[in-house]
Structure formats: structure tokens, C-alpha cells
Amino acid sequence: MIPLFTSAIEFGAVFLLGCVGEILTEKSGHLNLGIPGIMCVGAAGGCFGVKLCYLASPTPNAFLVVLMGILFAMLFAGALGGIYGVLTVSMRSNQNVTGLACTIFGSGFTAFFLDEAVLTEGMDTNLSQAGLNFFNATIPGIDSLGWFGEIFLGQSALVYLAIVIAVAAAVVLRHTKAGLSLRAVGENPATADAVGINVTRYKYTAIIAGAAIAGLGGITYIMCRLNGLVSSNDGTVIQGIGWLCIALVIFTMWRPALAILGSILFGALYNLRDFINVLPEMRDLIDIIPYAVAILVLIVTSIVGNRETQPPASLGLSYFREDR
Amino acid sequence: MKNIKEPFIHISRREHMPLWKSMLIRVGAVLVALILSAILISAAAPDSQGFFGFFGSLFKGAFGTERRIWQLLQNTFLLLGVAVALVVAFKMKFWNLGGNGQILMGCLMTAICMKYLGGKLPDPVVWLLMLVSSLLAGALWAGIPAIFKAFFNTNESLFTLMMNYIAVCLVKFFISASTETQTGTMPPLSDGALPTLGEGQMGTSLLTILIFAIVTLVIYAYLRFSKHGYEIALIGDSKNTARYAGINVKKVIIRTLILSGALCGLVGFVLTGAINHNVTSTMDGNMGFTGIMVAWMGKFDPLIMAGVSFFIIFLDRGMSTVCSDFRFTSEALSDIVVGLIYFFFIGCEFFIRYRVRFAGGKTKHTPSPEQDREATSKEPPLPEEGGEKEGN
Numbered sequence: 119m120i121p122l123f124t125s126a127i128e129f130g131a132v133f134l135l136g137c138v139g140e141i142l143t144e145k146s147g148h149l150n151l152g153i154p155g156i157m158c159v160g161a162a163g164g165c166f167g168v169k170l171c172y173l174a175s176p177t178p179n180a181f182l183v184v185l186m187g188i189l190f191a192m193l194f195a196g197a198l199g200g201i202y203g204v205l206t207v208s209m210r211s212n213q214n215v216t217g218l219a220c221t222i223f224g225s226g227f228t229a230f231f232l233d234e235a236v237l238t239e240g241m242d243t244n245l246s247q248a249g250l251n252f253f254n255a256t257i258p259g260i261d262s263l264g265w266f267g268e269i270f271l272g273q274s275a276l277v278y279l280a281i282v283i284a285v286a287a288a289v290v291l292r293h294t295k296a297g298l299s300l301r302a303v304g305e306n307p308a309t310a311d312a313v314g315i316n317v318t319r320y321k322y323t324a325i326i327a328g329a330a331i332a333g334l335g336g337i338t339y340i341m342c343r344l345n346g347l348v349s350s351n352d353g354t355v356i357q358g359i360g361w362l363c364i365a366l367v368i369f370t371m372w373r374p375a376l377a378i379l380g381s382i383l384f385g386a387l388y389n390l391r392d393f394i395n396v397l398p399e400m401r402d403l404i405d406i407i408p409y410a411v412a413i414l415v416l417i418v419t420s421i422v423g424n425r426e427t428q429p430p431a432s433l434g435l436s437y438f439r440e441d442r
Numbered sequence: 443m444k445n446i447k448e449p450f451i452h453i454s455r456r457e458h459m460p461l462w463k464s465m466l467i468r469v470g471a472v473l474v475a476l477i478l479s480a481i482l483i484s485a486a487a488p489d490s491q492g493f494f495g496f497f498g499s500l501f502k503g504a505f506g507t508e509r510r511i512w513q514l515l516q517n518t519f520l521l522l523g524v525a526v527a528l529v530v531a532f533k534m535k536f537w538n539l540g541g542n543g544q545i546l547m548g549c550l551m552t553a554i555c556m557k558y559l560g561g562k563l564p565d566p567v568v569w570l571l572m573l574v575s576s577l578l579a580g581a582l583w584a585g586i587p588a589i590f591k592a593f594f595n596t597n598e599s600l601f602t603l604m605m606n607y608i609a610v611c612l613v614k615f616f617i618s619a620s621t622e623t624q625t626g627t628m629p630p631l632s633d634g635a636l637p638t639l640g641e642g643q644m645g646t647s648l649l650t651i652l653i654f655a656i657v658t659l660v661i662y663a664y665l666r667f668s669k670h671g672y673e674i675a676l677i678g679d680s681k682n683t684a685r686y687a688g689i690n691v692k693k694v695i696i697r698t699l700i701l702s703g704a705l706c707g708l709v710g711f712v713l714t715g716a717i718n719h720n721v722t723s724t725m726d727g728n729m730g731f732t733g734i735m736v737a738w739m740g741k742f743d744p745l746i747m748a749g750v751s752f753f754i755i756f757l758d759r760g761m762s763t764v765c766s767d768f769r770f771t772s773e774a775l776s777d778i779v780v781g782l783i784y785f786f787f788i789g790c791e792f793f794i795r796y797r798v799r800f801a802g803g804k805t806k807h808t809p810s811p812e813q814d815r816e817a818t819s820k821e822p823p824l825p826e827e828g829g830e831k832e833g834n
Contacts, residue, residue: 151539151599201785209792214537214599215738218731219784226777233772350772361603368597402615409604409611416604420596440454 139332151217154360155224160333163194195333249346503763540602541730548710560634580707
């Protein structure tokens with residue numbers, strides 16, 4: 119059971135980052151279907167950041183490598199989020215169509231960029247070395263603490279970062295003035311505008327910050343799950359994870375704190391195939407479980423449907439001040 | 443309230459724009475995107491053939507040989523089939539993002555019929571079973587989300603997306619369970635393939651083209667002239683109005699999605715039965731998503747969509763030649779260029795729907811007498827208008 123829990127939390131971090139990113143975006147009234155593509159781009163950007171460290175010196179500082187990975191993942195993902203923001207906030211395009219275009223572009227860009235710019239000059243060994251030794255580095259002496267240490271203290275730094283981000287997002291949304299304003303923008307931008315909240319600035323901030331956080335999910339998948347063994351096909355897997363993240367937003371009722379539990383659950387479901395002893399053919403059927411559970415969640419929340427489980431009131435609608 | 447800051451950019455909604463002008467803007471945006479990608483690619487390529495070489499390779503890849511032209515037309519009509527299938531649902535504002543899964547289920551059922559019935563039953567019977575089972579599978583994959591949407595208002599876009607991945611898993615399961623070699627790929631099925639209408643590539647393509655040309659025309663007429671088409675459009679405009687008009691909204695949603703899914707299943711039937719004769723978990727080629735973009739760029743009009751889908755497939759096929767001519771190792775370059783074109787196309791809609799003016803400067807678009815009457819009358823009191831806004 120211990121490996122299941124450990125891997126569920128590790129994988130849950132990927133879901134958590136994608137989910138929290140999407141929650142922030144949706145709180146501003148924008149349904150970003152580009153999150154799967156943005157997560158892919160985050161993975162590509164993070165790998166590029168790590169590569170830069172190795173180009174500078176063959177034996178780079180571990181801390182610097184992790185930092186550059188995180189920074190470039192957020193930079194690349196934030197840039198694609200920015201494109202989404204310009205198109206949907208300033209140019210008021212259809213959010214579903216723009217999001218899908220971001221996903222198509224993002225997964226294509228990732229496959230191309232990984233092949234052409236990252237995985238050259240024997241960089242794959244360096245990346246896997248970085249993933250294994252730097253991103254998955256744990257506090258020394260954890261092994262002596264038994265199962266507790268292994269599950270809760272032996273995780274990668276990115277996992278703790280994910281939880282910190284989720285808690286911070288929950289606190290900001292619930293208990294700060296900025297969070298209140300952001301929620302107001304998502305519920306009714308015209309009213310928020312009338313009380314003097316800068317609607318455009320809040321929307322852009324939420325979308326770009328959300329995209330950057332989701333991008334971290336991409337690099338977390340590459341570095342923690344795959345231990346840096348990146349290939350140009352990883353985009354398709356990340357895309358599937360990205361859609362699950364968006365479904366997870368509904369499951370967690372737009373609450374980042376609940377998302378921590380929800381994503382660990384989905385992390386466990388996604389990993390089931392490694393922990394159930396069945397014929398190799400049946401593993402493909404076990405892979406259905408997370409998607410089936412997501413569907414079940416969608417159905418149950420829509421049937422229960424009370425006020426608490428509803429999305430922000432103006433989700434998916436673009437706001438034009440002179441339209442009143 | 444004396445020191446009111448005048449906003450630098452002034453945006454107002456545009457009432458109407460003549461069709462030729464809006465088309466010009468759209469074509470212009472696409473061209474700008476294409477030229478931009480040509481510049482970037484010819485600058486970054488390991489073995490660049492230059493800016494004009496890019497367009498040369500593009501056209502060579504799409505039209506170079508007779509075989510390529512037939513493949514271009516075949517893929518165009520396949521994509522058009524998917525887009526037309528999705529439009530039926532979009533007209534109702536139902537976001538069917540499950541095209542990929544519905545196509546795959548069509549492929550899967552066709553492959554199952556070919557594998558287990560092909561050669562054992564007479565070919566026409568097998569063909570009929572392939573057709574019926576793939577239509578049913580596609581319809582089921584769209585119908586389940588539709589039922590929950592109709593009765594519980596369950597989020598249809600996420601539901602259909604999840605169904606995509608379930609279809610992928612089922613196809614993978616079928617491949618690994620039915621083939622002895624553990625390679626994850628399936629050898630081509632020899633029995634039960636659909637007939638070709640001639641020699642070589644042309645024969646295969648002609649059947650596909652014929653099927654989806656007919657489907658497109660029928661759906662065009664269905665949406666435009668039939669009572670069902672009217673009901674769909676009315677629900678798309680306002681569910682409440684439709685309800686007051688005595689339309690059974692739930693029934694129409696389910697019926698329409700069954701049609702939409704069945705048409706996607708038909709694409710799968712052709713993909714497996716006529717073109718590939720096997721099934722892979724990526725056989726849908728992401729056409730479910732591309733089809734959405736085609737439908738949206740074609741303004742939900744099947745005839746414009748035919749042009750858009752031709753252009754997208756032209757790029758897709760041309761770019762693969764550009765990739766090999768310019769010595770890129772990755773084939774995904776085509777997705778980037780197409781994605782860039784989507785962004786520009788989506789962005790240019792803004793200039794069609796809104797008028798942008800810069801404060802202090804002149805109007806950005808030269809007004810023509812009849813259609814800019816409103817704008818010219820507004821022009822003199824521009825500062826006041828800005829003032830009003832800030833005062834709110």
C-alpha cells in the first residue's frame with residue numbers, strides 16, 4: 119500500500135497544479151479549455167530551462183537546475199496563457215474555440231520543440247539525470263522514518279510546491295480583498311466594474327497566473343513521474359491529464375483546498391494499473407477508471423446541483439463594458 | 443470629475459459589415475499568419491530552402507502528384523464529414539468535443555466486424571453490419587452525454603471529452619486482446635474491406651469523397667429546410683423560446699446528438715473499412731478537434747466549411763513535405779502553423795465585430811456612407827462619450 123500512496127501523492131501533484139490553475143482562471147469567468155495544451159508547453163519549457171543549465175556548465179548546481187525548470191515552465195505556460203488572455207479578454211473571442219486552439223497549438227508546439235530544441239546533443243541523459251537526482255532529491259535520512267517518512271516527507275520538492283500553491287490559492291480566494299474582487303469579476307463583471315474593480319487587470323492576472331501554475335503541472339509530470347525520461351510523445355499523455363484536471367475542477371467545487379484531496383484520489387486511480395495484478399491486456403481496461411470516475415462525478419454534481427456546486431455565474435461569457 | 447482620462451483606444455460594437463469586407467479581413471489574417479510562419483520556418487530550419495521555397499514545398503506536398511491530389515481530396519472530405527457531424531450539435535449550442543471518440547468507436551466496430559465476420563459471411567452482409575454497428579457505436583458515444591445533458595444539465599463538453607479517452611482505452615484493449623503479437627499494432631485485415639471505385643489511390647478516395655459529399659448536402663438541406671433543422675436552430679437561440687413554442691427540448695437534444703455521433707461513426711466506418719483496413723488508437727487523427735475549428739471558422743455553413751476544411755488539409759499535407767524538405771525531424775510543425783492560423787483567425791473576428799478607434803487620431807476604418815452612418819454621427823462628441831464611460 120505504501121508505494122500506492124506515495125505514487126498517488128506524487129501523481130496527484132500533477133493533477134493539483136492543473137486543477138488549481140484552472141480554478142483561478144475560472145474564478146475570473148474564463149473557461150480555459152487550453153489547459154491541456156498549456157500543461158504540455160509547461161513541460162517543454164521546463165525541460166528547456168534545465169537544458170540551459172547544462173549548456174552553461176556540465177555539472178550545474180542542483181538548486182539552480184530545479185529553479186530554472188520551474189521558472190521556464192511558468193514562463194512558457196504563462197506566455198500561452200497570455201495569448202489566450204489577449205484573445206478572450208481583450209478581443210472577446212469564443213472561449214471554447216480559443217481554448218481548443220491553444221490545446222492544438224500547445225501539444226503540437228511541445229512535440230516539435232522537444233524534438234528540435236531540447237532533445238539534441240545527447241541532452242536526454244542529462245535530463246534524466248536532473249530528474250532523478252535533482253528534482254526527486256529528498257531530505258537525507260528519511261528512510262529511517264518508515265512509512266510516514268516515505269509517504270509524506272520523501273516526495274519531490276515540486277510536490278510540496280504544489281500543495282503550498284493550492285493552500286495559498288485557497289487563502290487568497292477566501293480571505294483576501296483581491297480574492298473577493300476576483301470572485302466578483304467571475305460572478306458579475308458589470309457589477310465589479312461599477313464598484314471600481316479593474317476587471318481587465320484581474321482577468322489577465324488570473325488567466326496568466328493560472329496558466330503558469332498549470333504549466334508547473336507539466337514539468338512535474340516529466341520530472342517526478344517520468345524521472346526526466348522525456349520523449350516527444352509525452353504531450354498526448356499530458357493532454358489526457360489536462361482534461362481530467364478540468365473535470366477535477368467541477369469535482370472539487372472550485373475550491374483549491376478540496377482539490378488537494380481530489381487530486382490525490384485521481385492520482386491513485388491513474389496509477390491503479392501498476393498495482394493491480396491482471397493480465398497485460400486488461401490493463402487498458404483499468405485505464406478507463408479515472409475517466410469513468412470523472413464522468414460519474416460530473417453526473418452526480420449535476421444531479422445534486424445546489425448553490426455551492428455551481429460555477430461562477432458568468433463563466434464562459436465575455437464582458438464588454440458598453441453592452442449594458 | 444474634471445480630470446477625466448481619455449482612454450487611448452476606443453472600442454465600440456459594430457452593427458453590420460458587408461460580407462466581402464469581413465471575408466477580406468479573414469483571408470488577410472490567414473495570409474499574415476501564413477507569411478509569418480514562412481518567415482519563421484525559413485529562418486529557423488536546419489536546411490532552409492528560403493521563403494519562396496517554403497511555398498514551393500507547400501504546394502508540391504499538397505498537389506505534387508496525382509496520388510497526392512486524391513489523398514488531399516479524400517482527407518478534405520473526411521474532415522468535412524466530421525465538421526458537418528459536429529455542426530448539427532453546435533447549432534444547438536451543444537459542445538460535442540467527443541468527435542475523436544465517436545470516430546474511434548466507429549473504427550473499432552468496423553474492425554471487429556471485419557475481423558470476426560469477414561470471410562465467413564457474404565461481403566455485402568458484412569458491409570451492412572459494419573455500417574450499422576459503427577453508426578450505432580458513434581450514436582451511443584454521443585447519445586449518453588446527450589441524455590444526461592437533457593435530463594440533468596450535465597456539462598456536455600467535459601462528458602464528451604472523457605468519452606474520447608474511454609474509446610482510446612477500448613481500442614487499445616481490442617488491439618492487445620485480438621492480436622497475438624504483443625507489438626500494440628494490428629496487421630491489416632484482408633476480409634470484408636469495402637469495394638474501391640477504380641484503380642489505386644483514386645478508387646479508395648472516390649468512395650470517401652462520394653459518401654461525404656452526399657452527407658454534406660443532405661445535412662445542409664436538413665438544417666436549412668427541414669422542421670428538425672428549425673427546431674435545432676431555435677433551441678440554439680433560446681431554450682425557453684423553444685419550450686414555449688411547444689418543442690420537446692429534451693427529445694430534440696438527444697435525437698440531434700444521436701445523429702451527430704452516428705455521422706462521426708460513419709467517418710470511422712470509412713476510415714477503417716475503406717482506407718486503412720485496421721484500427722489504431724490514434725486513427726481519428728484528432729479530427730474531432732480540427733472539425734470544431736473548421737465548423738467555427740466556416741460559420742456553421744456546410745458550404746463554407748468545405749472550403750475551410752480544404753485549406754486546413756492543404757496545409758496539413760503540404761507541411762509534411764515542408765518538414766522533410768527543410769530537414770526538420772519532427773512532423774508536429776504542421777500543428778504549430780495550423781495553430782498559428784487559428785489564433786489569427788480567432789483574433790481577426792474582433793475587428794469584424796468591433797470598431798477600434800484611437801483617441802486623438804482618425805477613425806481606423808474609412809467609413810463608407812451607408813454602413814458607417816452611426817459612427818460618423820458619433821464622432822464629434824467623442825470626448826464626452828469617453829467622459830460618460832469613466833463617470834459610471
